[in-house]
Structures are given as C-alpha cells and as structure tokens.
Amino acid sequence: MKTERLLGIIMILLDRKQISATKLAELFEVSVRTIYRDINSLSEAGVPVTALPGVNGGIQIMDNYKIDKHFFTSTDITSLLIALESLSSNVSAVQANQTAEKIKTLVPDHLSEEIKLKSHQISIDLTPWTSNQPLQPFLETIKSGMERHQLLRFDYSDNQGMKTTRTVEPYRLVLKEISWYLQAFCLERNDFRTFKLSRISHLDLLEKAFTPREFQPKPLGKEPFYGKKWTTITLKVTYKVKEQLVDKFGQLDFIETPEVDKIIVEFPFMEDDFGYHLLMGFGNQCECLGPDHVRDELKRRFEELLHIYQN
Template sequence: MKTERLLGIIMILLDRKQISASKLAEIFEVSVRTIYRDITSLSEAGVPVTAFPGVNGGIQILDNYKIDKHFFTSSDITSLLVALESLSTNVSPLQSNQTVEKIKTLVPAHLSEEIKLKTHQIAIDLTPWTSNQTLQPFLEIIKSAMDQQKLLRFDYADNQGKKTTRTVEPYRLVLKEISWYLQAYCLERNDFRTFKLSRINDLDALGEHFAPRPFQPAPLGKEPFYGKKWTTITLKVTHKIKDQLTDKFGQLNFFESQEVGKEIVEFPFMEDDFGYHLLMGFGNQCECIDPPHVRKELKNRFEELLAIYQT
C-alpha cells in the first residue's frame, strides 16, 4: 500500500541519509517513476526530501527531520497497525510488537481512542488451523541469515519425494495462502529457486557470508492453474462444500437440487491429478454429475483407493 511505502521511504532516508531512486524501486518492487511520484507526495506533505541528479546523486532528507504526528491520518495509522499485528503471528512476535509500539508513537493524543477502536474492528489471523512446530524456528533462522547475508544449508524433498542437499543464498520469504516459501540462489543448481518450507529438513545457517546478487522476485502461483485447460463440470454439493468452493473460487452458479440440503453448481475443473484430488478430498459431500468421463475417472480412483484398504 502507498502509505506503508511512504513510511518505509522515510525510515530508509532517516537511516541511510542518501539512496538512489532505482535502489528504492528495487526495495519496494515498484517502478522508478512510482518512487519519484512518492517523493513528490512526500514533498507536498511537508517532508523535506530532495533529489540530486548525477552519478553521486540520490534522494536525501534533512538531517534534523523528525516525523510529524499529523503527517498520517487516523485511517493511515489504523491500516499500518492492522497489517503489522496480523503479521505478528507469522514472524517474530517480539520484533513485530516493537514495531507496533513505534507506530503508536505517531498517534496524536486526540486520535488515540478512535484509532484503538478502528484497529480492533479488523482482525487478520494468518495462522493455520493446524500448527507446524518447526515453522517458527525456521523463519527465525532464515530471516537472520538474510539480514546477515549468510549461506543456508538444508535437506530438501521435491514434490516427487526426491531428496537433495542444498546450499543457498537466501533473498526472500513469501507467505502464499497457508504455506511459506523461500526464494534463494541455489549453489548446486547455479540459479534462483523457490523452496517450500514444509519440505525443508535439517536447516542450518552457515558461517560463510555471500555477496548479494541482482534478485528479481519470481511470482508465486499454483502451477496447476497456469497453462491448463479448464472444463466446466456439474457437481452436486452440500452447503458445507458450497462455502469451501466459494472461498476458493469466488461466486459460482449454484442451483437448487431436488435433494434436501444439496445444491447443483457449475464448477471450473482441471482434468489432472490436482483437480481430481481436490474433488476426492470433499468425500461424500460432493458428487460429479456431468460429464460422464469425469464421473467415471473419479469412480476408478475411488475404487483404487478402496482396494488399498481391502487387502
């Protein structure tokens, strides 16, 4: 969000004194043009920011500048607090809490109660229903290694179960839905790779430092959703599954069924393992009505599953 980016720019300028627009663009993953628009916004808001051209130029802020509490509106500060407090369950709670307390010092006294009320109106809980006990220590090790630019070594199992040992330069942690990923430069593959934290074992931070490489964050998407052909199928589902489908795929076309407690839905389906596993995961709460070949394939897969438990 723009407000968080503006605050981030101010904090960086207060810490580094001078930095190039291209470096800021890299840090915040926006264009250089966007950074210059941000600098203009800061100047218009009364922040003494100056841009100097040339090889040794860059963006500076006056040495004696302090953030005016009136620079941020109550909505700005509320957005910052909600975002930071939602992250505290997934990153270091101590560090997040310290940051939250610093942000609260920006709150003018006459807006304190209003912002407290607004902050409590929205809660974002990113923690999964089931807990991975190794996740938090892994996050701390990786974050520390990124801060200190130290190599990491770990055992990794890919989605086919093949195990390898990797030594990497860590560059970025990404939370996608309920899963954490590490984007790093792999010394064994001599290329940037994305690693799912749940597939990492025996993570260790090495004493060896690395010189950062130019890093372009790769987009994280579920591979089954890209370059695949979608087929519209007809399902009969319970109200419980209706909620799950709506959560994952947005508003779908539901119709009343002759069976009590069930509805008919036109569903975008991918005819691969991912798609079939998704439907099978709904168990007896979901039935494929059409087309016949998808229904037949589901029947075959369920029979193969049943055969495992009959031996």
C-alpha cells in the first residue's frame, strides 16, 4: 500500500541520509517512476526531501527532520495498524506489537479514540482453520538466517516423496493462501529454488555466513495454475460446493436447475491429479456431466478407491 511505502521511504532516509531512486525501487518492488511520484507526494505533504542529480546524487531528507504527527491521517494510521494485526498471527507477535506501539505515537491526541474504533472494525485473520503453530519455529529460524546472512540446512521432501538434504542461502519468505514458502539459493542445485515449509524437516541455522547475491523476487508460479491447459467441464453441484468453488476460483456462472438444492456451472478444469482430487473431494455433492472422457476418468478413479476398501 502507498501509505506504508511512504512511511518506509521516510524511515530509510532518516537512517541512511541518502539513497538512489533505483535502490528504493528495488527495495519496495516498484518502478523508479513510482518512487519519484512518492517523493513528490512527500514534498507536497511538507516532508523536506530532495532529489539530487549526478553520479553522487540521490534522494535525501533534511538533517534532524522528525515526523509530524499530523502527516498521517486517521485512515492512514488505521490501515497500518490493521495490516500489523494481520501479520502478528503469522510472524513474531512481539515484533508486530512493538511496531504497532511505535506507530501509535504518531496519533494526535484528538484522533486517538477514532483510530482505536476504526482499527477494530476490520480484522484480517490469515491463520488457517487448523493451527500453523508448528511452523513458527521454522519462520523464526529462517528470519534469523536472512537477517544475519547465514546458511540454512534442512531435509526436503518434494511432491513425489523424494527426500534430499539442501543447504541454502535464504532470501525471502512468502505466504500464499495458507502455505509458507522459502525462496532461496540452493547450493546443491546452484540455482534459486522455492521450498514449501510444510515439506521441510530438521531445519538448522549454520554458523557459516554467505555473501548475498543479486536476488530478483519471482511469483511462485505454482502448479497447477500456471503453464497448463484448462478444460471446460460441466458440473452439477450443491450450494455448499458452490461456495467452495467461488472461494477458490472467484465468481463463476451458475445456472439454477429444477432440483431445489442443485445448480449447474461451467468450470475451468485442470486434467491432472490436483483437478481430479478436487472433484472427488466434493463426494456426492458434485457430479461431472461432461465431457465424457473426464466423467469416465472420475469413474475409474472412484472404482480404484472402492476396490481398496472391498479387499
């Protein structure tokens, strides 16, 4: 969000005194043009920032500048507090709470009650229905490795159950839906790799430090949603399944049927294990009406499953 980025730019300038627009763009993962727009926004808001041209130039902030409490509106501060609250359940709650307390010092006295009320009107809970507490020690260990530039070693099982031992340079933690991922440079593969934390075991922080290399954050591009061909299939589902489909895939076109509790939907289907397991997981609340080859494959998989329980 722009407000958090503006605050971040100010904090960096107060700490470093001068930094290039290119470096700021890399830090916040935006374009250089966006950074210059942010600098203009700060200047218009009365923050004494300047951009100096030339080889030794960069963006600076006036010495001894302090943030005016009136720089942030109640909406700005509320947004920051809500974001921090959502993070506290996935990262160190102590760290998030300490940051929240610092932000609260920016609140003018006459806005204190208003911001307290607004910050409790919206709650973002990123925790899964089942607890992710066992991953918390992993998160703290990986964060230590990133902050101190120390190598990590762990055992890793891929989606086929193949186990390997990896030594990596940690660069980034990513939370996607309810799963955490580590983006790191793998010394065994001599390349950047993405590791799902739930597949990691025996994680150790090594004493050996590494020199950070250039890291370009990449979207996960996680299968099966990228790089594969979709097949449109027709499903007859209950309203309970409808809710689950909308949660996972967004709004779809549903058509009512003469059956009170059933509706029909044209569904973008991935013809792999993920897709078939998804449909089978709906049980008797979902029927594939076509195409025939998808319906026949579902029959075959259900017959295999039935055979297991008949023996």
